[in-house]
Amino acid sequence: MTVKKRLINRSNFLLVQEYLTYLLQTKNKNPKSVDRYRFWLYHLLRWAMETPLEKAHKIETPFLAYTKELDLAQESQKKIIETARAFLRWAKLYHEKQSFSKLGVNKAQEFLCRGKIASML
Amino acid sequence: MKRVLLSHSAIVKSPGLLPMLYTVRELSEAIGVADRTLRDWLVAGAPHFYDHKDHIWIDGREFAEWIAGQRKPKWDRRLKDHEAYCMRCNQVVEMVNPTVQVVRGSLLVHKGKCPNCQCTINRGGRRPNPLSTKVINRD
Secondary structure (H helix, E strand, C coil): CCCCCCCCCHHHHHHHHHHHHHHHHCCCCCHHHHHHHHHHHHHHHHHHCCCCHHHHHHCCCCHHHHHHHCCCCHHHHHHHHHHHHHHHHHHHHHCCCCHHHCCCHHHHHHHHHCCCHHHHC | CCCCCCCHHHHHHHHHCCCCEECHHHHHHHHCCCHHHHHHHHHHCCCCEECCCCCEEEEHHHHHHHHHHHCCCCCCCCCCCCEEEECCCCEEEECEEEEEEEEECCEEEEEEECCCCCCEEEEEEECCCCCCCCCCCCC
16 A cells, blocks of 8 residues: 655645745845745645645644644744734735635635634734 | 765755645755756755656655765774875875874874875874773774
């Protein structure tokens, strides 16, 4: 029996790449900062794996629980969640035609950490 | 198996590759090597596959493992007193006519000739401290 390998959803990856290009070119962020954002957003991709981000609310493990499992410093966890939140807000604004519009920012934040984020940020 | 010459950025950045399928362009940007170099590595045996449209796809994890396998094994053996590393031959050799010079304090320089290329090779060292009780196994 062969075990099927889990791969990250390519559309999620392309969306993150697009966001990073936006930060670099439109928001004029420092390339080193963008590299840092890339590192943080890759955690979001690893969490979602093959699930498209539009359907991320169906993922069993909350993102907060995932970040806690990483054994990172509290500050790093906070940065990962903040960056993921900013990315989802951008996805909602700039990808109206995609199903991100159906997923409101509030709901996105809700699935991100299921109500426990307020104490961290 | 013939090893390919890897760039430092490829070695450093490849463990951070995601478990997903990359195109050649995406992967070359991710690890910071030229497109052409990456294509050469694919010819040399890097894991990849073609889809029904003949597009090349590379699994990030498999590629990172391949890079790790291509690296030179770490040298963990200590050199013997009459051995030194020849920069021209790129290997450890036994020095011909080794001489020892004291630089300052306990610092020594072992000087000799390479048996292969006859160039002069130098190797730094320290005079053993007689007060030290630590025994170093040099084999």
